[in-house]
Amino acid sequence: MSDTATIQSRVSAATELAANAAQPFEQAHAMPRSVYQSEEFLQQEIDNIFRQDWFCAGRASSVANPGDYLTFELAGQPIMVIRGKDGQLRAQSNVCLHRMSTLLEGRGNKSSIVCPYHAWTYETDGRLRGAPAMSKNDAFCKKDMRLPTIRCEQWLGWIMVTLNDAAPPVSEQLAEVEAMVGDYGMENYHETFFETHTWDTNWKVLAENFMESYHLPVCHKGTIGGLSRLDEMVCPPGRPAFNYHTILKDDELKIAMAHETNQRLTGDRRRTTYLLALYPSLLITLTPGYFWYLSLHPDGVGKVRIMFGGGMSPDYANDPESQAHFSALKTLLDDVNVEDRGCTEKVYRGLCSDFAAPGPLSHLERPNYDFAQYLSGRIPA
Ligand code: FES
Ligand SMILES: [Fe+2]
Structure with missing residues (x-):
């Protein structure tokens, strides 16, 4: 091994991530391969993130x-x-x-x-x-x-746990989320299913997959892809404790729309879906009609433990067709998940290749850029 190669092999994943996160958004690239593969970086994530955050x-x-x-x-x-x-x-x-x-x-x-x-x-x-x-x-x-x-x-119906006695209260840390989606009334959404899964990918690959809807038209062409248009996606800069983006769904998917009895939401909000990524690993799809979520925890570098749950807004629970709505929702989400599993396991296999290199990000991957900033802040070089 040449001297240069020896020195390079000692560059830690955290150092590589810091260099990646230092790029301005206009020149952003996917995160370095080492943050997905390094056992040392995984231990830092456990110590600095999962032991510290909610x-x-x-x-x-x-x-x-x-x-x-x-x-x-x-x-x-x-x-x-x-x-x-x-x-x-x-x-x-x-x-x-x-x-x-x-x-x-x-x-x-x-x-x-x-x-x-x-x-x-x-x-x-x-x-x-x-x-x-x-x-x-x-x-x-x-x-x-x-x-x-x-x-x-x-908080808003979620059970949040931390091992860190000094962590700020959830309601303080996520006050902006509450202000942003308070009119959805998420605290009253009723969970109708809950499952656990383990997928063969790094936890961050799945988190990042959730954070961008750039993949919807392609990865999800068999399910929801046709309902979501790239030019209707809005990806604002993230905040210290979370990032989010929104998409507009068209009314082909009735259960994603505000129910006719829903008086809380007006205008385009009646068909707006929020994709909330609450750091480190609570990922919520919130539509006026239903929600589903993933709560992720690493299980080694190449596996992720997934809690997967969801259900309908209370407006739909009173609908005479509610059972039909619930089962339509679950069938849809299962099909979407099969597609996401395929894509995220392919990404993990791909990034393990010696020929792999992180490519540039689309403006629709703004939340991914913000996630890298958060990670780099938690795990300094
Ligand atoms: S009763 Fe619990 S370990 Fe013995
Ligand atoms: Fe997806």
Whole structure:
């Protein structure tokens, strides 16, 4: 290896990203390959992003009743969000206080939390209720034992969790989002499906795919591509905690339009779709009639864990055709997802090639440029 090559191989992904992000938007290029492939950069993302920022665990309406719970992993931490018998929603460690087994799996409802290993049993609020055959250990004091709590806030119907006690409140960080789409009433949209998936791509490839609608007419020509015109897409500069763009849908897709009973939205807003990318990894498609979202977490450099959910606005829930609307929506989104999976897995395979090089961005990829700025700010060279 020549000296130059040796030096180049030591340039970190963060340094390459800083150089990429320093370009003005008019000369912007896709992010360097190393940010998608480097194990070191992934660890920096876990430490500087997923351990620091707010992460979306789903919709509050999916844990509406006492004992309803959901589980997930954030930056290597198994976490449960559970509604207590007192009605409070809490995030707490999903790890037993005995020999440290994880406790709950998936989603469901429990009146108490029983460890699957030796049956130590916890109240829904995390207090240890009982433990068999522990009376002879003097060090065991049941009343002092409680699962550690983790910071959790609800915002516009979203459950947001962070491991960082110093993070600004969600409502403060995303106040501009609330002002921008407040008239959609997203807090009342009802989740009708929730799934988890793992795709073979880097988490940022999928996030970036969501951030631009440049790919709609081509990647989605089998589904929504024909409904979205490039010249009707608006991609304003991003903000520190999020980026967004809008598209106008035409009324061939009725469920994307404001329902006739919707008095909140007027003019073109009745057919405007917002694509919100709330950093790091909550991606929301918000239309007047329905919403769907992805909440992403890396699972190694080449895999992404996906929470995928969505549903209709409350105006449609009261429509006599609501069941037909829901199933039309789900069929459509499944088909769209198959197309996105194909495109994002192809990008990951492609960027792993030694012949790959990041190309210039379209003005319709403004949010991707802003995302690179955010990442580079979080992971300085
Ligand atoms: S590890 Fe949970 S009861 Fe033993
Ligand atoms: Fe897509």
